[in-house]
Amino acid sequence: MNESVNERQARLGRNESVFRAVNDEIEALNQAFASVDEVEFGIVCECGDMSCAGQIQIQSAEYARVRTDPTLFLLIPGHEDLTVEVVVESDAGYAVVRKPSDTPAEKAANTWPRPST
Amino acid sequence: MAEEHGTDHSTAGLSAERIGRNDAIFRQANERINEFADAQQPDEPAPFICECADPKCQEVVFIPLAEYATIREGPRLFWNVPGHEASSQGWAQVIETHDSYVVVVKIGPAGEVAEQLEGSADPATEAVEIELRFRRDEPQDEPV
Numbered sequence: 001m002n003e004s005v006n007e008r009q010a011r012l013g014r015n016e017s018v019f020r021a022v023n024d025e026i027e028a029l030n031q032a033f034a035s036v037d038e039v040e041f042g043i044v045c046e047c048g049d050m051s052c053a054g055q056i057q058i059q060s061a062e063y064a065r066v067r068t069d070p071t072l073f074l075l076i077p078g079h080e081d082l083t084v085e086v087v088v089e090s091d092a093g094y095a096v097v098r099k100p101s102d103t104p105a106e107k108a109a110n111t112w113p114r115p116s117t
Numbered sequence: 118m119a120e121e122h123g124t125d126h127s128t129a130g131l132s133a134e135r136i137g138r139n140d141a142i143f144r145q146a147n148e149r150i151n152e153f154a155d156a157q158q159p160d161e162p163a164p165f166i167c168e169c170a171d172p173k174c175q176e177v178v179f180i181p182l183a184e185y186a187t188i189r190e191g192p193r194l195f196w197n198v199p200g201h202e203a204s205s206q207g208w209a210q211v212i213e214t215h216d217s218y219v220v221v222v223k224i225g226p227a228g229e230v231a232e233q234l235e236g237s238a239d240p241a242t243e244a245v246e247i248e249l250r251f252r253r254d255e256p257q258d259e260p261v
Contacts, residue, residue: 011158014157014158015158017153017157018150018153018154018157018158018163018164019164021149021150021153021154022150022164022165022166022177025146025147025149025150025166026146026166026175028146028149029142029143029146029166029172029175032142032145032146032240032241033139033142033172033241035241035242036135036138036139036142036172036241036242060242061242061243061244061245062252064242064243064244065244065245065246067244068244089249091249092249
């Protein structure tokens, strides 16, 4: 069946729009992959010593994962206080500690998420 | 010489988490292409971007929308340009072979990550639950 000029133009326009959508997605992919790569950032040590100003380098996805559990804290290795917390991870350049389920843990959990001001 | 994509060298050292995450990022892009193509010309094959684990791969293959929809029925299923399954570093098995693409199932921790990120609005950064040893990229002696 012969395709009319108008039908052909419409088809070509649809094709072009689909390809443009693909290119938009390729650009979005580049941005998404860049966000995976550019993830390491510095945070401060979350130990109990108020005079500690140590910093930890951590990937943002890791940070987000730890933050999903309000009883977990990120510390410089060696800054743990084993009388009030348990080390659950320690082989990534920082330690992840969990507060036991007593009063300090409840206090910790109750401060996250941080109340908006 | 042109850089090869979709090979085992192109993703050497990537963690299982990163393999699964890369797939999920490609899947999200293809879902948007699918939505657009379905609205524009649902009876025509649409150009989709290879869903291998190599973030630099941008190979496009035309796939009928019905076939694409079948792949999307499984949260661990992806399509690759033939041969690009090697970029999954062993975390993928070919389960179907077509003329221009293969369907793979992601296995192990990479499969877990891909499944957890199905439907995620931000598969690049959304947290996943996976063992620590599968989250660390291995340092490379040479740039890949």
